[in-house]
Amino acid sequence: MKLHRPTKDELFAAAGRTVPDLLAPGLRVLFCGINPSLYSAVVGMHFARPGNRFWPSLHASGFTPRRLLPSEQGELLALGLGITNVVDRATASADQLDAADYAQGAKSLARKVERCRPAFLAVLGLGAYRTAFARPKARFGPQEETLGDTRLWVLPNPSGLNASYQLPDLARLYGELRRAAEPR
Template sequence: MKDLLAPGLRVLFCGINPSLYSAVVGVHFARPGNRFWPSLHASGFTPRRLQPSEQEELLTLGLGITNVVDRATASADMLDAEEYAQGAKSLARKVKRYRPKYLAVLGLGAYRTAFARPKARFGPQEETLGDTRLWVLPNPSGLNASYQLPDLARLYGELRRAAEAR
């Protein structure tokens, strides 16, 4: 699946891996139950709720999308630790090349596994990738029932405010 990247983004959002549906339609966070697009709007990242098919508009707002692991699966629990570790190395190369201000990993378990940080928590991380700050947010998948849209909007909004201040 093609990354949505440009040099010097404010935030590069990083999903765990594409769903099978997203891989087929070629658009990030394409499943109807995914709350990524509503979360971006509710948190103030976008002036209106974008449809997945409008993902290219994110670049004009200084936002991009990539994934920890490129392989599409029915669910993220089908990925293994080696795929996450390789994904972290690939992310480091992308971040070095494109130099976003923030890399926002959307999934605490994915971040902990990929970056070997078993005690990481949501929010800003102490480590960086070069000059890029790392931030962990809840996965917006509809399968993540622990976080509803108001929670996601609040947490994504914290990153938006930090990115605007930097």
């Protein structure tokens, strides 16, 4: 299914909207973006902006058997995967969020994790994790703390704006989580 390409007016009007979470009880991994882009808010799908490398990273790391499109996000649930965000409201960029947004988002996220109890919560963005969870020295990878029984893992943000990590880097780092989250 080809996504509707939003107009400038539609993007402008999407500020503050939300994208429904993709949640189910007992997920292997709940991926957690920073917050929805305006593009994602218009089309109603996570990581929908062209150039976002979330979907290619999931496939290249072995989480999905093929590269899914944002319109196929529902297929993740059958694979034990879900999607949410630290902050639910869409903005033009994550720079428009402040410490209070992240703190409130962390509380909301903790409630979501308590309800669906995923094995892992993968926060996609080191800065977002550091701010939301008040862990200024956190690094990528598994974290010492947990949310209940849910293990925390930090991965690079797959946004095309994050030039520090190319697809091979993302695939390797996402693959480390995939191996840790495989059923034993």
